[in-house]
Amino acid sequence: MRTDPISTEPRALIVEDEALIAEELRERLSRLGITVIAAVSSGEEGVEIATRERPDLVLMDIRLSGAKDGVQAAKEIREQVDVPIVYLTAHSDRRTVERAHETEHDGFILKPFLKGELQSTIDVALRRYAIRVKEKSQ
């Protein structure tokens, strides 16, 4: 079930294999008024929950411990659901960015997180998505 990401409390899915980092994200997102519907650790689980629950936002770690990395999982999600995807990464070097550009995405958040950066990146991603939806409906 989808909600309007801007006007109501958005629902987010976290795909992150470090439990403590995922928990920090959950806390930070709840302080931004975002409900975390699930925090999973593998790309496979991420694809399954994203397609079933259709969240308003997916925060996806690029390096995941399973067979499927974050970029592959994001690609599969985007094939089935139109949802803003924001990558989580420890690095913003050229190779990582190029790898992420293999899929359509709505931003990067560098780990460790910064309050201002997290908020602005998510805000931009949600607004871009809202504009996209509005353009499609016209």
Added chain:
Amino acid sequence: MSLLSARSDSFVPSRFLKNQFFAISMGAVFTAVILITWPKIGSWLLSANFLPHAYCYLKNPVLVWTHVIADSLIAISIFAISLTLGHLGYKGRRDIPFHWMFLAFGLFILGCGGTHLVEGITVWVPVYVLAAAVKLFTAAVSLTTAAVLPFTVPHVFELIQLARATEQETAELRASEERKDALLQEVHHRVKNNLAVICSLFYLESIHSRHEDTAETFRDMENRVHSMALVHESLYGAENLARIDFAEYARSLAEDILASHGSPSVPVRLKTELEPVTMGADLAIPCGLILNELVSNAFKHGFPEGTEGEIKLTLRSDTGGRYTLCVQDSGVGIPTGLDFKTNQSLGLKLVRLLTQQIRGSFELVRSDPGTVAHLHFEVNQNAY
């Protein structure tokens, strides 16, 4: 067996062959000198009691000039080639294997050039004895070269094998270097990821703390670890994985500190004037921690209750590889009577300890307006 030892054992021909070649060559040169300098032999050599070659050509001008021009051109070309070979053999005597072979070929070609030169002369001047002497000299040198050349063939094949082995070893070394870089990059990634986990722990502790002071302490700790994580972020993206662009690092760190402390509504601007310099993690981490304290202090204590202002970050080079990092704020200034050398706050204590660690010096003074902190330190251009 190392490549160098293989080269020294395999590519110098036997002393016997070298001695033989030089003995015959020197004999040929000695004979030529004697023949020219001894007057009777000289006059005999230059005796011209024969018919010149022009008669054989029936003095046909086309035939005569064709022979003369062709012989002259061959002689000039051959002298030029022998000079080049001689120069190459001499200059490369320490580096080129078989450099003496170049000298031998040079001498042999020189003899050939001499025979063509004399051929040109004998068209009009029948110095056939001189022509015979030059041919004899050429025969001696060419015979020596021809006799020695086969002995070098095995060494040439060894040289080719060595070149192939060297090429393979170079490729293996390059692959090993790439593996090492990938491993080092993975280490930086894991270190940064672990530091991110530590930041998460501090954050979680800070939000579960009941007292604001305790929460503030955990937030400070989170920022300190964040400044260390940023060094590994810079190292991960750095070309040599060992030294970071400190100017870029300092700018990112200062921006991050302002982003984490402030909110878009807090009007504190950041201004930077940073000279480029690279340094290893050993220096970058303590400098980053000091910078974290100075910028955090400027933000927290310089602008109470959200007052407007500016924090200026400057990095400039002094003499002798020394640099000065300045953090200047336009805030309310440090309290009168604050002595940073004895102050017991953890932030200033960290600054003192870390300044000592990098063998630097530190000053904190009131400016008009605000406060300015100077950190002086030396950057070793070779340290990692």
